[in-house]
Amino acid sequence: MSALRGVGIGLGVAQGPVVRMTEALPAPENTPSTAGAEAERARVREAVAVVAQELTQRGEAAGGAAQEVLEAQAMIAEDPTLQDEVDSRIDAGATAEWAVHDAFAGFRATLEAVGGYLGERAADLDDIAQRVLARLRGVEAPGVPDPGHPFVLVARDLAPADTALLNLDQVLALVTTDGGPTSHTAILAREKGIVAVVGVGDGHALTTGETVIVDAAAGVITREPTDDERARAAERAAARRAADDAPLTPGALADGTSVALLANLGKPADAADAVARGAEGVGLFRTEFLFLSASQAPTVAQQRDAYRELLEAFPGKKVVVRMLDAGADKPLAFLNDAHEENPALGLRGLRALRASEDILREQLTALAEADAATDADLWVMAPMVATVEETVYFTGLAREYGLKTAGVMVEVPSSALLADRVLAHADFASIGTNDLTQYTMAADRLLGSVASFQDPWHPAVLRLVREVGAAGARLGKPVGICGEAAADPLLAVVLVGLGATSLSMAPSALADVRQALAARTRDDALRLAEAALGADDAPSARTAAATLAAALPPHQKETTS
Numbered sequence: 404m405s406a407l408r409g410v411g412i413g414l415g416v417a418q419g420p421v422v423r424m425t426e427a428l429p430a431p432e433n434t435p436s437t438a439g440a441e442a443e444r445a446r447v448r449e450a451v452a453v454v455a456q457e458l459t460q461r462g463e464a465a466g467g468a469a470q471e472v473l474e475a476q477a478m479i480a481e482d483p484t485l486q487d488e489v490d491s492r493i494d495a496g497a498t499a500e501w502a503v504h505d506a507f508a509g510f511r512a513t514l515e516a517v518g519g520y521l522g523e524r525a526a527d528l529d530d531i532a533q534r535v536l537a538r539l540r541g542v543e544a545p546g547v548p549d550p551g552h553p554f555v556l557v558a559r560d561l562a563p564a565d566t567a568l569l570n571l572d573q574v575l576a577l578v579t580t581d582g583g584p585t586s587h588t589a590i591l592a593r594e595k596g597i598v599a600v601v602g603v604g605d606g607h608a609l610t611t612g613e614t615v616i617v618d619a620a621a622g623v624i625t626r627e628p629t630d631d632e633r634a635r636a637a638e639r640a641a642a643r644r645a646a647d648d649a650p651l652t653p654g655a656l657a658d659g660t661s662v663a664l665l666a667n668l669g670k671p672a673d674a675a676d677a678v679a680r681g682a683e684g685v686g687l688f689r690t691e692f693l694f695l696s697a698s699q700a701p702t703v704a705q706q707r708d709a710y711r712e713l714l715e716a717f718p719g720k721k722v723v724v725r726m727l728d729a730g731a732d733k734p735l736a737f738l739n740d741a742h743e744e745n746p747a748l749g750l751r752g753l754r755a756l757r758a759s760e761d762i763l764r765e766q767l768t769a770l771a772e773a774d775a776a777t778d779a780d781l782w783v784m785a786p787m788v789a790t791v792e793e794t795v796y797f798t799g800l801a802r803e804y805g806l807k808t809a810g811v812m813v814e815v816p817s818s819a820l821l822a823d824r825v826l827a828h829a830d831f832a833s834i835g836t837n838d839l840t841q842y843t844m845a846a847d848r849l850l851g852s853v854a855s856f857q858d859p860w861h862p863a864v865l866r867l868v869r870e871v872g873a874a875g876a877r878l879g880k881p882v883g884i885c886g887e888a889a890a891d892p893l894l895a896v897v898l899v900g901l902g903a904t905s906l907s908m909a910p911s912a913l914a915d916v917r918q919a920l921a922a923r924t925r926d927d928a929l930r931l932a933e934a935a936l937g938a939d940d941a942p943s944a945r946t947a948a949a950t951l952a953a954a955l956p957p958h959q960k961e962t963t964s
């Protein structure tokens with residue numbers, strides 16, 4: 404058994420036999436044209452027109468994001484600059500085939516040199532060139548194979564035209580050796596809910612016919628899986644299908660204990676998707692995401708309009724808005740542009756806001772105005788609060804502006820350890836497990852070399868969560884979780900066992916967490932939390948909880964089809 408790694412798209416898992424994508428057409432020879440420039444140009448025009456038309460038609464059949472991508476491809480195919488490049492080669496005596504091949508390769512190299520988002524468009528150009536070449540040669544364009552049975556498709560990278568029309572009854576999962584998380588393959592796979600792992604550097608080793616498990620949640624391809632691994636993957640796949648099909652009920656444990664399931668959002672436009680996925684409100688609205696590229700502080704009016712749009716999407720529902728969280732990975736030039744050796748430990752979060760109190764006051768003004776104009780239940784909170792004094796400062800200021808529910812984010816161990824005193828002043832606490840883990844483990848959350856420390860399953864992090872949960876229970880104050888940890892279905896149950904009263908996450912994780920909660924009672928959650936707390940490190944805590952979970956009877960009927 405061996406495993407290959409890449410970037411997983413979504414949380415799905417699938418297994419089946421590999422079928423490799425049909426290989427690309429061989430490159431043409433650079434032999435001089437015998438037909439003459441006029442005829443070669445006419446051949447290219449005809450081929451390009453047909454390919455562009457085919458792409459447009461495929462787009463119309465697919466709809467959605469796929470249509471946009473395919474229409475963009477059709478436009479590239481007919482791009483005048485590219486046509487000029489092709490023509491100049493034909494005028495110099497090249498055949499239509501060579502001119503197309505060479506001109507597209509030149510364009511591709513330019514995009515790759517730019518890198519980033521544009522670099523990831525390189526595969527699109529290859530696909531168009533291959534389609535035009537196939538048309539010129541009168542052969543089928545290379546594409547997705549049809550072996551007559553369901554399969555795991557392995558390709559260097561998929562062209563948008565292929566991804567858009569994948570037969571989802573046949574393609575169990577997608578593995579690409581190239582492509583990053585923002586490649587078209589990834590974008591379309593996410594939209595279509597295809598289990599996918601992209602950028603699998605060693606993916607060329609996979610051979611047609613071998614059986615693999617594709618685990619997008621872990622970004623891992625397991626070769627020669629054992630029967631046990633296959634059975635577990637099948638169980639997970641069945642549970643995910645059941646979660647997706649389940650009704651959008653409010654979050655609750657099997658014994659009826661309510662645990663509100665909320666959304667983490669970065670812009671008002673994302674609210675509709677969250678509502679469609681059954682979010683009961685917003686647990687974290689990251690206001691700084693609205694202004695990341697701004698060089699000056701946003702005006703009150705600008706902010707009010709954005710907050711109002713958000714609140715209008717959640718009439719009568721709780722919406723927790725976080726004040727601007729500047730610093731480290733989220734630089735806001737207008738709040739803190741000082742060079743700091745350790746920005747995560749610097750003037751960030753509430754510290755930066757306090758140093759520019761006029762900006763904090765303007766944000767509170769905008770929120771109060773948006774609140775007055777809408778029916779949502781607005782809660783406000785400050786990021787990176789480290790002391791009781793900061794809690795008193797922020798909640799007092801928020802109440803000065805008539806904002807009735809003011810709380811703090813618990814992201815620093817000091818405020819978790821003094822949670823009872825923090826909660827004596829705050830109306831609620833929301834635990835940011837991303838930063839709480841970073842600060843507890845002294846591991847920069849942006850640094851790949853210490854990524855193994857950045858694991859919220861670590862019992863030290865769980866103990867701090869328990870401190871806050873217990874303080875909230877004693878004082879009758881809500882304790883939410885809004886870090887990535889809440890999106891891990893098993894950890895979500897553990898967090899409830901530690902005292903979390905609501906969970907907020909990326910909307911795409913809501914269905915899985917809803918299902919995980921519904922399968923456990925409060926007593927189960929407490930036992931799972933105890934099991935995790937008793938471990939020495941993060942992997943053992945995860946294993947301890949998973950082992951106990953497997954032994955506990957599920958309280959919810961799970962679909963196994």
Ligand code: PEP
Pocket residue numbers: 687689728814834835836837838839885886887
């Ligand atoms: C967190 O730190 O867990 C959190 C939710 O805030 P952010 O990820 O935006 O820092």
Ligand code: MG
Pocket residue numbers: 786814835837838
């Ligand atoms: Mg944070």
